[in-house]
Amino acid sequence: MPTRINLAADLGEGFGAYTMGDDAAMLEVVSSANVACGFHAGDPRIMNRTVRRCVENGVDIGAHPGFPDLAGFGRRAIDCTPDEVYTDVLYQLGALAAFVRANGARLTHLSPHGKLGNLTRKRSDYADAVASAVADFDPALRIVTREGGLTDAAQKRGLACGFSGFADRAYGDDGELVPRHVPGAVIHDRDQVIARAIRMVTEKVVRTVSGKDVPVRCDTILLHGDTAGAVELARGVRRAFDDAGIAVEGLGSR
Structure with a gap:
């Protein structure tokens, strides 16, 4: 049986008249x-259009909730209570589900x-809040993220998980993503992104910025739709x- 992988992208990330990436091509x-x-x-318009295009292309649809931070694109830490995280995630789930x-x-x-996802790896209260929102909304949903605090919290609640490897982002020796403000944190070189994706799938490792191989658990390879040249990177990886001989299919079909 061939190796299988879910190839994912973060999409629908424009706002009003502003667009971010070529969602139609990525899909x-x-x-x-x-x-x-x-x-x-x-x-609402972008969400509806993106969902419709997902349906037309037979692409699995997932919610991508973040902090209420349009100005910072959800990449800034916001000091929320666990209840705020829970209700914000539940609200966003309901909006997209409509x-x-x-x-x-x-x-x-x-x-x-973004920052919400990163913090759920380290803060058990945030991880519990997100996992609880999913369990209360629809326990059939899968939580897809990097292995860590959120996947642990999800599995304790009996939720299915998917594990993401980031082919276009640099990793440190501690297995964490290099902060975006650091030069080289986002990888644009097509051959390097492809090589990293293949190794994540076949060898379950990723090369860090220091040249060390560290383990990475993944059944999903994520490419960021807002990365420069994202479509060509995705085509190359595909x-x-x-x-x-690696079969690309959504986790929802498994």
Whole structure:
């Protein structure tokens, strides 16, 4: 049986007249989409359009909730209470689910965005809040994120998990993502991104900024839709997977 991988992208991250990336082209390549829910990016028109395009392309639809931080694109830490995290995530799930239902589809997963996602790896109260929101909204949803505090909290509640590897982001020796303000934190070189994606899938390791290989658990390779040249990166990764006999399919079909 061939190796399988979910190829995902964060999409729907424009706002009003402002666009971020080429979602239509990305949706011809990926098997799942994490759709912004209006807090860090996205609005009702963009959410509806993105969901409709997911349905047209047979792409799994996931919620991509973040902090209420349009100005900072959800990449700034906001000091929230666990109840605020819980209710904000629940609110965003409900918003996206309305558009998913209206388009005759189903929501398959949740993948937290940016700083919220990073903090759920380290703060058990945030991890518990996000996992509780998913469990209370729909325990059939899968939580897709990097292995850590949130996946632990999800599994304690009996929720299914998917594990993400970030092919276009640099890792430190501690297994954490290099902060975006550090030069080289976002990887634009096509061959390097492809090589990293293949190794994550076949060897379960990623090369860090110091040249060390560290383990990474992943059944999902994530590419950021707002990365420069994102579509060509995604196409290159998809072709490399096809050439290597790695089947690309959404987690919702498993």
